[in-house]
Amino acid sequence: MIDLLLAQKKWVPWMRRSIQLALLGEGRTSPNPLVGAVVLDSTGRLVGEGYHSGAGKAHAEIEALAQAGDKSIDGTIVVTLEPCCHYGLTPPCTEAILRAGLKRVVIGMVDPDPRVSGNGISRLKDSGLEVLDGVLKNECERINREFSFRVRNGRPWGILKWAMSLDGRIGLPNGCSKWITNESSRDLVHQIRSKCDAVIVGGGTVRIDNPLLTSRGKSNPEPMRVVFSRSLDLPKSANLWDTKIAKTIVAYGPDANEAFFSDLTEGPEKMALKSNDPSELLASLAKKGCNKILWECGPVLATSAIEANCVQELVVFVAPKILGGKSAMSPLGSFGFESIKSTYKLQHSLLDRKEQDLFWRLLF
C-alpha cells in the first residue's frame, strides 16, 4: 500500500499538468469529458502534450502521442481519464497507446462510461503494459463532475441561477426586473452560460423579459437556448427566434398548441415531449450531447425543476437593493413544507462579491 502511494506520488506533478491541459477544452467537449495527457520518454523527459478540444476531434492521448512521435518508445503516458477502448467518433486510444510502444500508463480516474469503465485498463494490462490508476483521482473527477453525472444519471448536471434583492425579490410587482444586479454580475452570468451546453427558460421569461440568453460571444458556438413551454402560448416575435447567433430549441409538452409553429417559418427547432416533466426535457438534452445546463427560469419552472431533482447546483446573486412588494416575485414557489427540518439544505461552495453585489454558489 505504501509502495503504491509512493509510486503514485512520483506522477502527481505530471498529472497536474495533464489536468491543466484538460481544462483548456472547458465548455467545448460535451458530450465528451475533459481530458488532458502528457507523454514522457524512457528517461522521464516531457516529449508530448495534448488535450481533447471537442467532440469528433482527436482525443488527448492521440494529440500527445503525435507530438512525441518515436520518443514515446518505452516511455510513459500520464492521462486524466482511462483511455477509451471502443470505436466512437474516433478509434480507440488503447490501440494507439499499444502501437506507440509505451511501457507505462498513468491514469487519473476510471471512465464512468459503461463502454469503457475498466475495459480500457484491462486491455492495456493484458497487453503487458504497466498501469497505475487513481493518481489525483479526486481532482480528475472534479473537472468531469458534470460529464460523470450525465453518464450515470442519463441527464445533464443542472445549475439554477437567480438574481434577487436583499429582501428576496426577483422583480417588482409590476414585473420590472431590469436591472437588479450590476454589470459585473451580469457579465459573470454570461461567463457561466459560456461553460454550459444549454440555457433553459420557460414561456413566461420569453414573454416578460424577451432575453437573448447568449454568453455575449464568450463561447463559440454559443450554448443552445431552450424554451420549455406547456402551452406554446409564446410571442410571435422574440429575440430567441433569431437563430443566427445561437441555436434555439422550443420544447413542449402534450397539452401545447402546435399552431404556434405555423408562423415560425425558420429558426427554432421543435422538441415534442410526452410530459411536462423537467426530467424528460433533460433526458432529451442529454441525448443531444448536453453535460451541463443552466436553468434561468421563473419561479414556477424553477420549483418543478428542483422537485424533479433536475438541479444539482445553485447560483444566487444578491444585490444590495430593497424592492418590497406584496405579491409573489420570489425566486421559488411552494414545496408544501410544514417544518424547517424538511426544507432543502444546501452546501456552501463559493462566496464572492461583484462590486456591491454578492454571488453565492451552493450544491444541493
Added chain:
Amino acid sequence: MIDLLLAQKKWVPWMRRSIQLALLGEGRTSPNPLVGAVVLDSTGRLVGEGYHSGAGKAHAEIEALAQAGDKSIDGTIVVTLEPCCHYGLTPPCTEAILRAGLKRVVIGMVDPDPRVSGNGISRLKDSGLEVLDGVLKNECERINREFSFRVRNGRPWGILKWAMSLDGRIGLPNGCSKWITNESSRDLVHQIRSKCDAVIVGGGTVRIDNPLLTSRGKSNPEPMRVVFSRSLDLPKSANLWDTKIAKTIVAYGPDANEAFFSDLTEGPEKMALKSNDPSELLASLAKKGCNKILWECGPVLATSAIEANCVQELVVFVAPKILGGKSAMSPLGSFGFESIKSTYKLQHSLLDRKEQDLFWRLLF
C-alpha cells in the same frame, strides 16, 4: 498646513490608544458617547489612562487625570472627544483639565452636543492651553456614529435585522421559522443585541414567536425590550412580560385598547404614543437614553420603520436553505416602487460567514 499635519501625526499613536480605551465602554455608555483619554507627563511618558464606563460614572478625562495625579503638570491629555464644559450628571471636564496644570489638550472630534460643540475647546484655549483637534477625526467619529446620530436627529440609530432562506423567506407559510439560521448566527444576534440599547418587535412577533429578546447575558444590564403595538391585542402570558431578566416597554398608539394592561399587574412599562409612527416611538426612546436600537420585527413594522427613515443599517442573515411558499413570509412588504431605479440602494459594510450561513451588514 503641513506644520499642523506634522503636529497631529505625533499624537496619532496616543489617540489610537485612547480609542481602544473608549471601546471598553461599548454598549454601556448610552445616552453618553464612548470616550477614552490618556495623560502624558511633561517628558511625554504615559502617566494616566481612562475611559467612560457608563452614564453617571466618571468621564474618561477625570479617570485618566486621577491616575496621573501630580505628574500631569505641564503634560498633555489626548482625548477622543472634546471635553465637556457644562454641568450634567458630573461637573465639567474642562475645569478639571485646567486644575490639573496641563499644557496641552489633543482632541479627536468636536462634541456634536449643542451644549458643548466647540465651547469646550474655546474654554481651554481662552485659558491659555494649547489645543490641537481633529487627530484621527474619522476614527473617533466612527466609534460614536450612533451617539452623534441621536444628538443630531433626536432619535437613536436604527438597525434592522432579519434572517432568511436562500429564496428570501423568513418563515414557512404556516408561520414556522425555528430555526432558519444556525446556532453561530443566533449567537451573533445575541452579540448584536448586547451592543444595542433597545430591541423592538411588533405585536405579531410576540404572538407568533414569544421571544426572549435578550443578549443571553452578553450585556448587563440587558437591552430594553420594546413591544410596539397598534392594537394592544397581545397575549396575556408572554416571555416578555417577565421583567426579572430585562426591562420591557409596551408602546402603543392612540387606537389601542388599554384594557390589556388591567391583567398585567406588574412588569412591563406603559408608553402611550400620539401616533403609530415609528419615529415618534424612537424619539421617546431617545429621551429614555437610547443611542442605538435594533428592529427585530416582522415585515409590516419593518416596512413602516424603513419608510419613516428609522433604519440606518441592515443586518441580514442568509441560510443555505430553500423554504419555498406562495404566501407572504418575505422580510418586507410593499413600498409601491414602480421601477428598479426608485428602489432603496444600500452600501456594503461587512460580509462574513457563520459556518454555512451568510451574514451581511449594510448601510442605508
